[in-house]
Amino acid sequence: MTRPLVRAVEMRGESFFRLDFDHPAVEARVLDEMAAGVDVYYDRHWPFTQEFCEFLLDHPELVRGHNLLVAGAGVGMEAVVGGRLANRLWINDWAPVALELQVLQLEANGLGAVASICGSFGELELPPEVDLVLGCFVVYDGETAGAVEAMLERNLAAGVPTLLADLDLGGHFSRLLDRLSEHTHRIAFPGSASDDTSRIQVVRVG
Numbered sequence: 001m002t003r004p005l006v007r008a009v010e011m012r013g014e015s016f017f018r019l020d021f022d023h024p025a026v027e028a029r030v031l032d033e034m035a036a037g038v039d040v041y042y043d044r045h046w047p048f049t050q051e052f053c054e055f056l057l058d059h060p061e062l063v064r065g066h067n068l069l070v071a072g073a074g075v076g077m078e079a080v081v082g083g084r085l086a087n088r089l090w091i092n093d094w095a096p097v098a099l100e101l102q103v104l105q106l107e108a109n110g111l112g113a114v115a116s117i118c119g120s121f122g123e124l125e126l127p128p129e130v131d132l133v134l135g136c137f138v139v140y141d142g143e144t145a146g147a148v149e150a151m152l153e154r155n156l157a158a159g160v161p162t163l164l165a166d167l168d169l170g171g172h173f174s175r176l177l178d179r180l181s182e183h184t185h186r187i188a189f190p191g192s193a194s195d196d197t198s199r200i201q202v203v204r205v206g
């Protein structure tokens with residue numbers, strides 16, 4: 001019997017399938033991506049992303065019914081949870097293998113009709129139907145902060161809100177939010193205070 005590429009997981013009483021990064025075929029694809037010179041930051045399931053997915057399941061109104069684009073989706077489960085709640089789904093990343101593996105993960109979860117957009121979210125032209133952008137754990141250094149800021153400015157100009165969930169590694173996320181403070185609305189996340197850099201901060205920009 002062939003070993004499946006995904007494993008069953010449960011979140012908030014709902015069943016999902018999550019890509020198995022220990023599967024030899026998955027490991028091989030990730031190694032191919034590294035060999036091609038792509039910086040790989042998606043090769044594990046972050047506990048933080050799991051926490052944010054549970055938060056989304058507790059607050060489906062944040063995403064439900066939207067035409068959702070997940071920026072820097074990697075192989076994060078936020079695309080799966082978001083895709084279940086949203087009306088339509090687009091995924092973006094600049095790592096082609098991440099998108100390929102995410103599509104497999106989405107298909108395993110019954111989400112087959114997904115458009116992939118490969119490229120930097122800093123230069124992303126939003127499809128006109130998109131009315132919400134989501135980014136989970138996409139600000140982790142100066143470069144990602146700059147690219148997210150460029151995306152936020154374009155989304156603001158287009159009147160499309162962006163939901164961001166991040167830690168505050170190196171203070172990059174809080175400095176970015178300070179620069180966009182007049183457009184930023186904090187969303188209460190259990191256990192997070194805005195001055196606690198080790199906890200998840202969730203905001204809507206726009």
Ligand SMILES: C[S@@+](CC[C@H](N)C(=O)[O-])C[C@H]1O[C@@H](n2cnc3c(N)ncnc32)[C@H](O)[C@@H]1O
Pocket residue numbers: 039040041042045046049071072073074075076077078092093094095098119120121122135136137138140144147
């Ligand atoms: C820390 S991982 C998080 C992945 C996923 N969102 C999650 O929570 O598991 C960051 C992701 O952002 C992607 N990324 C970083 N900079 C990017 C950029 N400028 N444009 C598109 N994707 C980017 C990486 O390839 C990676 O998949």
